[in-house]
Amino acid sequence: MAEGSIAASRLSPTIKTLAAHTGYSIGTISKALRGSPVVTEQTREAILAAAKELGYQANARGMALRTGKTYQAAVLMPLTAAAGYEWDGVEYTQILNGISQALDGSDYQLSVHGYRSYEDACAVARRVADQKLSDGLIFSGVLADDARIAMLAQSGFPFVSLGRCRKPLTYAHVDVDNEWAAHAATARLIAGGHRRIALINAEQRFSYALDRIDGFVRAFREAGLEPSLDLVAGGDLSTRFGRDSTLTLRGLPQPPTALVCVNESTTLGALSALGSLGLRVGEDVDVIAYDDINVSAYFSPPVTTLYQPIEVLGRRLGEFLLRLMAGEDAARLTEVFRPQLIARQADNLGGRLGRHNP
Amino acid sequence: MAEGSIAASRLSPTIKTLAAHTGYSIGTISKALRGSPVVTEQTREAILAAAKELGYQANARGMALRTGKTYQAAVLMPLTAAAGYEWDGVEYTQILNGISQALDGSDYQLSVHGYRSYEDACAVARRVADQKLSDGLIFSGVLADDARIAMLAQSGFPFVSLGRCRKPLTYAHVDVDNEWAAHAATARLIAGGHRRIALINAEQRFSYALDRIDGFVRAFREAGLEPSLDLVAGGDLSTRFGRDSTLTLRGLPQPPTALVCVNESTTLGALSALGSLGLRVGEDVDVIAYDDINVSAYFSPPVTTLYQPIEVLGRRLGEFLLRLMAGEDAARLTEVFRPQLIARQADNLGGRLGRHNP
């Protein structure tokens, strides 16, 4: 008998197998499995026992067809195949890591949709929502005025964004307090005596790039100084960009004495540039980096960072999406993280400051 | 009339909508859409036109239920949430990138399944295959004797592995010629005069770790030398491991004068360790790194690497999986890539070698 049921379960058991095995109808089986109160406790137990014995697992496609749900949680992932940009998006592993952890144990599978440009991302988001390719969506790289947020918020499709746009819309999101972080880094360098401070930043269409400039400017203003806005470089956040922009900035008549780098990729490029210029971090130039994959400690020398493990944000993204899909109100599903300052350098050039600033 | 059809397509059109619109039966519609030869060219055209007009997109769940296919391509992704290991798996973004590119335009969606240990990976692989959660599977981190390969090859479930096991099985795979790469790096250092060479390697249960030791040993043997096997360190490939093992090795009575690092993460750790020991790359110690995300050029100083963009492997993984799922023979779907040597250092300590080797 045991062998019989094992043989029968060769091709995985369906609700019909359970029906045949228990004598109940498939409708009753379904209700018992879903925990409907109309079925007797005794019946449910018998069905659950049979399900366990046969190793029954509900067929996701059958459920999906009937309920209209997909049991998929989609993530938009930037694809950058261009040579020299291989570092771009290294943090995505950690984002997916976090989301995957959050989804673990839920009924949802994680599916990844690549995109190659912002326009592409919008098109993919629209397709996912229109065709109901998933029950919810997560994406990052939010613009100041982001069409995805506008579109999805209006259509009511569940989504959580990593980053906030600058429109007064209500939507679930997770973000880093970039204004605060840029302010903290800049203020620290100003306190160390720096006046010519560079900000190696993202392109200004990105919301977080603007946030960082805001914080950068505020730090100067609070110190009663004019911000060195001519030293704000905007670009893709590749290692190459970090290197090139650092070289360019250091070539100016009044070069920066300190750098604020907004991710680890640009930091690596900046350090590479400083190295090839023969400048030593902590002596000739100070660097403060933003770090989300805990890599700055291994640079030589280790640099001061604002550290916020992005995997934590990923986990929260996943949590929020699950809660959103379960019907929770998007307005309550928002969180902004403040990174932690990890001081590894004095940030005052060991006191030798003042050469460029009388 | 136009407004009517647009209004009707509010909730996406199904095959029934097309039937009503064209007057044909749903069976004929289906056949026309699938390109069956039994339907008249004229009919097909009419149906295709209607499909286009209404913006018809086949419902994946309906197809999946009927055909038993899932239209999902699954990837197993290692999750390492432990602090200090955030760099672990940075290359996964590029792997997913490549796979995603390959899948682009196909009917398959990319789904990601996380795992936390080898045992977990086996369990997930089994679940994916048993429950038909996807039509095919891609995974990496292959062991010398890998249960996933054995299991999947036997069951006939389509899969492509990134890496080869050491059992004589037939299965689709993509790999780097690790034996060749380790040999190339080691031979180059030997030619530079080095005799005490360290290999910062993965744990020896991994197939590629053994491959690298093979190449390492072969280089010594070909030079008529005894391999410095006491300088082979095995561990997780984290930055921390790279740092710690370098510190340990350099503390030996006869420390290595050169390091071969098997990925960029360990390289960063090793360079960090050398920096804090006050040793300069290219003067006190030579380093050759294996690099798959093109980052070594930005280290200070840039190190010589064996470069193989992993995104290319990812793309091939995706291609192979598609072809496998289309029925192609696994035996023909294998490719081994030889990385490119990018010389950025002399690798002979600028000639000052010989101190440790009389």
Add this chain to the structure above:
DNA sequence: TCTTATAATAAAAACGTTTTTATTTTTCTT
């Protein structure tokens, strides 16, 4: 004890496809 309400379960319909079988229409033979 006989209705009647209620609880428990069974049966049927539906989700959107593909595929098999049945029917109608057309074309070819003679």
Add this chain to the structure above:
DNA sequence: AAGAAAAATAAAAACGTTTTTATTATAAGA
């Protein structure tokens, strides 16, 4: 021009669920 063969299409069944509706068994009320 009638019948048979072939072609084209329609109808029905099936995939595995959930949900609605129908039926049966039980309990309550008089």
